Amino acid sequence: MxxxxxxxxxxxxxxxxxxxxxxxxxxxxxxxGPNLAAAGVFTSNRVKAAPVLWSEQxxxxxxxxxxxxxxxxxxxxxxxxxxxxxxxxxxxxxxALGHSAGEIAVASTGLIGLxxxxxxxxxxxxxxxxxxSPHGGEKAxxxxxxxxTVHKTAVAARDGWTVGGMAKGAGMLAPGLATMLVxxxxxxxxxxxxxxxxxxxxxxxxxxxxxxxxxxxTNDTVLLxxxxxxxxxxxxxxxxxxxxxxxxxxxxxxxxxAEGASKDIRxxxxxxxxxxxxxxxxxxxxxxNLLKCAIHGEDPNWGRVLSAIGTTSAVFEPDQLNVAIxxxxxxxxxxxxxxxxxxxxxxxxxxxxxxLAAGSHSAVIWSNDLTxxxxxxxxxxSS
Amino acid sequence: MxxxxxxxxxxxxxxxxxxxxxxxxxxxxxxxGPNLAAAGVFTSNRVKAAPVLWSEQxxxxxxxxxxxxxxxxxxxxxxxxxxxxxxxxxxxxxxALGHSAGEIAVASTGLIGLxxxxxxxxxxxxxxxxxxSPHGGEKAxxxxxxxxTVHKTAVAARDGWTVGGMAKGAGMLAPGLATMLVxxxxxxxxxxxxxxxxxxxxxxxxxxxxxxxxxxxTNDTVLLxxxxxxxxxxxxxxxxxxxxxxxxxxxxxxxxxAEGASKDIRxxxxxxxxxxxxxxxxxxxxxxNLLKCAIHGEDPNWGRVLSAIGTTSAVFEPDQLNVAIxxxxxxxxxxxxxxxxxxxxxxxxxxxxxxLAAGSHSAVIWSNDLTxxxxxxxxxxSS
Numbered sequence: 001m002x003x004x005x006x007x008x009x010x011x012x013x014x015x016x017x018x019x020x021x022x023x024x025x026x027x028x029x030x031x032x033g034p035n036l037a038a039a040g041v042f043t044s045n046r047v048k049a050a051p052v053l054w055s056e057q058x059x060x061x062x063x064x065x066x067x068x069x070x071x072x073x074x075x076x077x078x079x080x081x082x083x084x085x086x087x088x089x090x091x092x093x094x095x096a097l098g099h100s101a102g103e104i105a106v107a108s109t110g111l112i113g114l115x116x117x118x119x120x121x122x123x124x125x126x127x128x129x130x131x132x133s134p135h136g137g138e139k140a141x142x143x144x145x146x147x148x149t150v151h152k153t154a155v156a157a158r159d160g161w162t163v164g165g166m167a168k169g170a171g172m173l174a175p176g177l178a179t180m181l182v183x184x185x186x187x188x189x190x191x192x193x194x195x196x197x198x199x200x201x202x203x204x205x206x207x208x209x210x211x212x213x214x215x216x217x218t219n220d221t222v223l224l225x226x227x228x229x230x231x232x233x234x235x236x237x238x239x240x241x242x243x244x245x246x247x248x249x250x251x252x253x254x255x256x257x258a259e260g261a262s263k264d265i266r267x268x269x270x271x272x273x274x275x276x277x278x279x280x281x282x283x284x285x286x287x288x289n290l291l292k293c294a295i296h297g298e299d300p301n302w303g304r305v306l307s308a309i310g311t312t313s314a315v316f317e318p319d320q321l322n323v324a325i326x327x328x329x330x331x332x333x334x335x336x337x338x339x340x341x342x343x344x345x346x347x348x349x350x351x352x353x354x355x356l357a358a359g360s361h362s363a364v365i366w367s368n369d370l371t372x373x374x375x376x377x378x379x380x381x382s383s
Numbered sequence: 384m385x386x387x388x389x390x391x392x393x394x395x396x397x398x399x400x401x402x403x404x405x406x407x408x409x410x411x412x413x414x415x416g417p418n419l420a421a422a423g424v425f426t427s428n429r430v431k432a433a434p435v436l437w438s439e440q441x442x443x444x445x446x447x448x449x450x451x452x453x454x455x456x457x458x459x460x461x462x463x464x465x466x467x468x469x470x471x472x473x474x475x476x477x478x479a480l481g482h483s484a485g486e487i488a489v490a491s492t493g494l495i496g497l498x499x500x501x502x503x504x505x506x507x508x509x510x511x512x513x514x515x516s517p518h519g520g521e522k523a524x525x526x527x528x529x530x531x532t533v534h535k536t537a538v539a540a541r542d543g544w545t546v547g548g549m550a551k552g553a554g555m556l557a558p559g560l561a562t563m564l565v566x567x568x569x570x571x572x573x574x575x576x577x578x579x580x581x582x583x584x585x586x587x588x589x590x591x592x593x594x595x596x597x598x599x600x601t602n603d604t605v606l607l608x609x610x611x612x613x614x615x616x617x618x619x620x621x622x623x624x625x626x627x628x629x630x631x632x633x634x635x636x637x638x639x640x641a642e643g644a645s646k647d648i649r650x651x652x653x654x655x656x657x658x659x660x661x662x663x664x665x666x667x668x669x670x671x672n673l674l675k676c677a678i679h680g681e682d683p684n685w686g687r688v689l690s691a692i693g694t695t696s697a698v699f700e701p702d703q704l705n706v707a708i709x710x711x712x713x714x715x716x717x718x719x720x721x722x723x724x725x726x727x728x729x730x731x732x733x734x735x736x737x738x739l740a741a742g743s744h745s746a747v748i749w750s751n752d753l754t755x756x757x758x759x760x761x762x763x764x765s766s
Contacts (some may be wrong), residue, residue, distance in 0.1 A: 004570065032433045046692075047701045047704075048701070076686065076689075077719070078712065079716065081394075082718070094477075110691065112684075113689075215671055215673045215691075216694045218690050255618060287597070288597075289597065289753075289761070294761065296762045297761075303457075306495065307428060307430060307599060309429075310429040310599070312429075321430075334460055336497075336498075370474065378676035379676045379677065379679045379680030380680055
């Protein structure tokens with residue numbers, strides 16, 4: 001399953017010794033063809049990790065034969081020597097696979113500001129190449145975990161062709177909690193331009209609308225590789241739907257495993273004047289620490305939703321705002337609505353609906369509560 | 384001291400029964416003249432509490448004879464009836480003091496979305512009027528506390544004239560944690576236009592650069608009242624310096640008492656291309672939950688500083704950024720700098736210096752760490 005659900009892909013996940021714990025830390029995904037078409041989207045953080053700078057260049061060619069991914073170190077803010085390390089990683093994989101380094105993408109995740117132990121990483125690539133298998137998808141997904149408690153995979157099987165993928169991270173795309181790495185594969189026969197358009201459309205409404213803690217990573221990477229091994233070129237909309245379904249599934253899994261979270265918060269902004277307004281309001285609500293604490297405490301504190309909406313530039317009138325929590329309209333016309341005691345917040349998923357009464361557009365943003373466990377997990381030295 | 388340090392002011396703080404705890408919850412500050420000049424700045428949140436909407440109108444006249452302040456309820460998101468409550472509060476104080484309601488400012492703090500108990504608040508005004516005293520400043524400062532652990536006052540005494548003030552809140556001006564209410568008084572003879580210019584300049588670099596948790600209040604209010612009772616019109620710069628000193632002192636006290644905080648973080652951005660760039664970068668660092676957790680854990684995690692800088696639109700080159708924590712340059716030229724083990728973070732104040740290497744402007748933003756205590760305090764039902 002995972003990245004090897006689609007025909008034409010092999011993968012492996014091994015323990016190279018990058019992590020002191022000795023758990024798996026190096027994954028390799030190889031496109032066996034016949035096509036090598038690929039697309040990628042990367043963090044919009046202006047401080048980009050070396051593997052992001054490298055892979056952005058690789059993807060400009062529209063061809064990727066393999067992806068090397070490591071956990072145990074982000075290789076971000078490591079200067080020119082860190083970039084040389086990424087280059088050496090691609091060269092090593094190229095040698096082992098008999099390909100050009102210019103078609104090998106690299107992705108890293110872990111602590112910022114530390115060089116990778118290349119004496120362990122490079123031999124790990126040989127080990128991974130030796131273990132490449134059309135059943136290696138699960139092992140690859142396990143090897144890219146950092147603070148993830150479970151590995152994340154998803155598959156959309158269609159009539160003769162398939163889209164599969166793996167993800168790590170408790171985070172997001174535009175803003176990233178920890179590093180989010182995603183590799184999607186398909187055996188559909190789609191060219192690089194088609195992959196690029198499909199991937200951008202899918203990520204815009206999935207990974208890009210996950211906002212767990214508002215912190216943008218230096219390493220976020222989402223790649224889509226197409227082998228064409230099915231021999232089928234699906235109708236464009238069917239392919240887009242399948243890629244979207246896998247992205248949506250993985251994005252939901254990321255939120256469900258966010259660091260320290262006890263609640264998954266689905267924020268739906270409706271009746272906005274534009275989609276941009278809906279997204280801006282949704283993000284503002286998602287990033288309001290006071291609301292995130294209230295939801296942790298199962299307190300339907302709609303005043304904090306209104307104060308978050310009030311900081312945005314979206315079109316609305318304060319006295320026309322309505323807010324529902326788990327379906328109870330606790331705020332109507334900007335003031336007290338239905339009885340807040342009617343709100344049942346015992347379950348992990350909490351739904352916040354903000355009605356801007358300003359138009360017909362909407363958007364959904366996913367977030368998490370803010371917990372003492374989040375603080376503990378991120379206060380530990382060098383976590 | 385406090386708001387009664389300057390000549391021409393009386394004040395009182397009483398328990399009106401708004402808070403169920405029975406602690407003081409109503410403050411009254413009266414300008415006895417001869418002048419009634421006043422200026423105010425208010426939250427920039429578009430969802431504004433009734434007392435903010437009221438007081439903004441009052442201040443347009445440039446005259447304030449009294450300020451009624453209550454804790455125990457924010458009177459925000461309470462609709463037209465909530466606005467009537469504020470109006471009734473001003474009318475009641477006007478009757479009791481023999482003034483016009485149009486010169487009485489009102490400020491409220493507490494939970495959003497609940498009507499105030501007017502049957503308790505209005506009699507409380509009579510009680511406060513009866514207790515008005517030129518020594519009532521401390522009691523007034525105590526009566527406006529909510530989650531504050533201490534009351535906050537400051538005084539700048541100059542040659543024959545004085546500026547004094549009180550503040551409540553663990554928050555900020557542009558963005559507000561809980562409601563921040565500040566009343567400043569002076570016996571200097573300064574007109575409303577002079578007060579307005581002075582107050583805006585002072586708040587811009589004090590309260591407005593406090594960013595404890597990025598959450599903007601619906602109720603933030605800062606008022607400056609001038610009685611002229613000293614008969615002295617100070618040189619403009621001297622007056623500005625005194626107002627700035629009192630604002631700076633109170634702002635520092637707010638940070639020092641922020642909800643759940645164990646560290647006060649002084650973020651200085653230097654060598655920025657513009658002051659706006661410096662402020663944008665400072666705020667981005669101040670709002671980075673991952674960094675705030677790291678500082679709580681006494682971890683000099685400079686990678687999180689760089690990832691926060693990378694989300695801004697400020698002028699900088701990633702490979703020219705330098706970051707110091709408590710004076711140790713742990714990041715140089717965007718990469719590993721001095722040994723992080725040299726950083727001593729045992730003390731409450733932590734200094735983060737971000738050098739953008741892009742110009743000659745700078746700014747200081749004050750923030751706090753993110754702690755399990757903050758989560759607990761803000762997870763409690765209806766806190």
